[in-house]
Amino acid sequence: MKLHILFICCLISFAAQAQHILTGKITLEGQNETAFGASVYISELKTGTIADTSGSYRIDGIPTGVYTIKVSYISMPTVTEKNVRISANTSKDFTLKPGSNSLEEVVVTGTMKEVSKLDSPVPVDIITAKFIYKNPVPSIFEGLSYVNGVRPQLNCNVCNTGDIHMNGLEGPYTMVLIDGMPMVSGLSTVYGLSGIPNSLIERVEIVKGPASTLYGSEAVGGLINIITKNPSKAPIFSADVFSTTWRDVNVDLGVKFTPNERTSSLLGVNYFNYQNPIDNNGDGFTDLTLQNRISFFNKWSFNLKNNRQANIAARYYYEDRWGGEMRWNKTFRGGDQVYGESIYTKRYEVLGNYQLPGPEKLTLQYSFSSHHQNSVYGKVPFNADQKIAFAQLLWDKEIGKHNLLFGTPFRYTFYNDNTTATRHLDGQDHPDKILLPGIFVQDEIRAGAHALLLGARYDYNSRHGSIFTPRVAYKYKFNQTDVVRLNVGRGFRIVNLFTEDHAALTGSRQVIVKEALNPEQSWNANINFVKKIVTGNSFVGFDASVFYTHFTNRILPDYDTDPNQIIYNNLDGYAVSKGVSLNLDFNFPFPLKIIAGGTYMENFQKENGVRFRPVLTEKFTGVWSVSYEMPRAGLSFDYTGNIYGPMRLPVLGPEDPRAKTSPVWSLQNIQITRKFDNGLEIYGGIKNLLNFTPPSNSIARANDPFDKNVKFDDQGQVIATPDNPYRQTFDPSYVFAPNQGIRGFLGIRYTFR
Incomplete structure (x- = not known):
């Protein structure tokens, strides 16, 4: 009798520790292309994978349990499915649909139109706020130091003013935009790159190469478009404070107001x-x-x-x-x-x-x-x-x-x-x-x-x-x-x-x-x-x-x-x-x-x-x-x-x-x-x-x-x-x-x- 009980306990223990496989295919609604590169993530296990060129994915080593699965793809809203029970090898397909809550891989700078980065005929580099946070800086001028082909250049040993060099061309050949508007030029080429609150920056889009056709004079070597957050999607409150051993202090604050359902405001x-x-x-x-x-x-x-x-x-x-x-x-x-x-x-x-x-x-x-x-x-x-x-x-x-x-x-x-x-x-x-x-x-x-x-x-x-x-x-x-x-x-x-x-x-x-x-x-x-x-x-x-x-x-x-x-x-x-x-x-x-x-x-x-x-x-x-x-x-x-x-x-x-x-x-x-x-x-x-x-x-x-x-x-x-x-x-x-x-x-x- 004891042997039977021991055998049953072993079976239960084995079943509890069984490792299963989740597979499936991710498709894009209304498109012939596959969802190559789509991310599949199991929240509870903090693990995931990426869909291959056919849109197929596979995650191994999943214990028996109930999970939340998230599927994300460029220019598509994230799909979240809760209470997915996995007790054996499971196959689950997902279909992604276009929507307004898409990932931040939409660019506007290259053509003045919203388009996914991959579909833009003009190559655009995207720098997100998360990237800037990897090395906190008091201004976006310094934050661009770690972007390939872009170099902030100090122009004076005394007053430390500077400009942005792009692909070896001096600062005046780089146009700097704020929300698509030519705000930084002339005098502000030297002084206007500071003071833009980093907490309000959604992303920075960089075009290396000629852009004078759309943006006019100064966009010879390329342009940098600083895109601020949409007030309706911004957090209610944000704060970022840091200091260094040189005793400098930088403070970024952001507050959102929503007077009514059609109006929102962001103060930084x-x-x-x-x-x-x-x-x-x-x-x-x-x-x-x-x-x-x-x-x-x-x-x-x-x-x-x-x-x-x-x-x-x-x-x-x-x-x-x-x-x-x-x-x-x-x-x-x-x-x-x-x-x-x-x-x-x-x-x-x-x-x-x-x-x-x-x-x-x-x-x-x-x-x-x-x-x-x-x-x-x-x-x-x-x-x-x-x-x-x-x-x-x-x-x-x-x-x-x-x-x-x-x-x-x-x-x-x-x-x-x-x-x-x-x-x-x-x-x-x-x-x-x-x-x-x-x-x-x-x-x-x-x-x-x-x-x-x-x-x-x-x-x-x-x-x-x-x-x-x-x-x-x-x-x-x-x-x-x-x-x-x-x-x-x-x-x-x-x-x-x-x-x-x-x-x-x-x-x-x-x-x-x-x-x-x-x-x-x-x-x-x-x-x-x-x-x-x-x-x-x-x-x-x-x-x-x-x-x-x-x-x-x-x-x-x-x-x-x-x-x-x-x-x-x-x-x-x-x-x-x-x-x-x-x-x-x-x-x-x-x-x-x-x-x-x-x-x-x-x-x-x-x-x-x-x-x-x-x-x-x-x-x-x-x-x-x-x-x-x-x-x-x-x-x-x-x-x-x-x-x-x-x-x-x-x-x-x-x-x-x-x-x-x-x-x-x-x-x-x-x-x-x-x-x-x-x-x-x-x-x-x-x-x-x-x-x-x-x-x-x-x-x-x-x-x-x-x-x-x-x-x-x-x-x-x-x-x-x-x-x-x-x-x-x-x-x-x-x-x-x-x-x-x-x-x-x-x-x-x-x-x-």
Whole structure:
């Protein structure tokens, strides 16, 4: 009898520990394509898999029990099925239907239309808020440091302003949009990338290559579209606060209001404060600019009749920043006793869109920005005022296989400063007032696996006349795993030195503009290939591009002809930027995810038969992000990093003792996050693990910033003296990396939905 009882107990124990298999197929409603790459996840077991090229999936080792199964796919709502009992090998199929609650893989930047990333004829990179949180930063400017082919570049050792380089092209060739509106340009190219609350960012879409056909001047090398959260889908309250061992503090707050069922509003506040002067490299100057910055952002969303939408947003930004000699204070502002660069910035923005009533899909987009800057660079004042008004009417029309988009943009720019840029022969300031009306048309033709995008834009600049920018894009979708794209287009940009090139204002170099600067013009082409590979429960994404840009006119600063001057003139020759980039995305069956990318570039300018590489353009870059999660413990680990190849640096002639090229350098960070069920997260880690900093002598003659002890000859050239054997003048433009070394950080994040 005892043996029978023991045998029965063993059978019960075996049955309880039996491991079953769940299989099935995932299909897309109304589509012939399979749901390749769809995610199947069992919530209770915290395990899952990915559907193969036929849409089939398989999960092994499932104990007997009742489970919740979630199925997710790009551009489709997540399907959740509860109380699924598995007591034997089970087969279960799912059908995914289109809907409004889709995953965040819909892009709008490439074509101005919502389309899944895979179906876009223009390649678009997506950076989610979750990616930015892997290495918390006080501004989106720093957050882009770990995106392949994108490099935030500091332009001054003293005030730490910067811009965004893309595929080796300088910051002015990159257009920055907020919710599709051209809000960051001119003066704000340097200062406007800070103060956008990270907690309000839904995602960032990046297009590398020509986009002037849709977005006009400045979108030569590509564009960055910062898309803020939809108030109706945002959490009720969010907060993110962190600090580092340098005693800087960043605060992000977000609050949602819902006055009625058709109206929702999102208010965001960003505050950053750093008031702890540090001089670790011993040059007598602050290593990091002291800053006091606050930004308010308010966005309203309205659901109108017939599913029409309207949005309006406003932002106010104020910043007081200074860098300079450690003993500087505001009593020395603008004087020649103690050197400092002090910048007061005030900025207002309004942007929105409104879908007009009626049978046609007509949308009015509009924006206005006012940017005022009161600054001094040593004893040189720079006061500037810029106002930009923009409006655009879009008509989206489908005719058969033709998906047409018509636009009528209009842009008005007012600019005035106290430099020679706006001072005429009568000695008075005459503000620049530029009118830029235009029209563009885009035709997207789809035929099976083929998609052809044709675009053309005509603008009339009140100063430079007619501007024509065509574009063509072709996409072929071999299957659900392989896509190839070809893009060719023209770029066009008008240069304003004093709003774009900080070196024109700082240091003691004289700015020489030899002739009237003509608009820059270029042709750009790139080929993109995407492949997805599923091996068992693992997923590998492969994204490769080859790019080529040819400038027929390019305006670059000449630091070489005369070490005491920065010379600008029209290009007598041509310039080329070309290269290849590769992105890899690894998803494993266990909770490990790796994202890695690299770009190799060849940038050169050829003028008067001489070929040379522009300053501050690297040969190669690499980025990576490694994430590992322990769901049951609520822990996650993130290791992020980048690496940059050597750059040619702006030295003061052949006698300058500073290195002519930068070393290979890398910034690496590690973060640990503890997540709680109530929406609370605590995170901390170390930034700049390798403790990399630029050379301590980066600022030339930091001991004599006003050149009081520099001797000049009759031709204005520096004379060698015992105090100045290398014939240097004060120059803070020699900068390629931040001066902050290794430091710890700690933060807390809370989200209430």
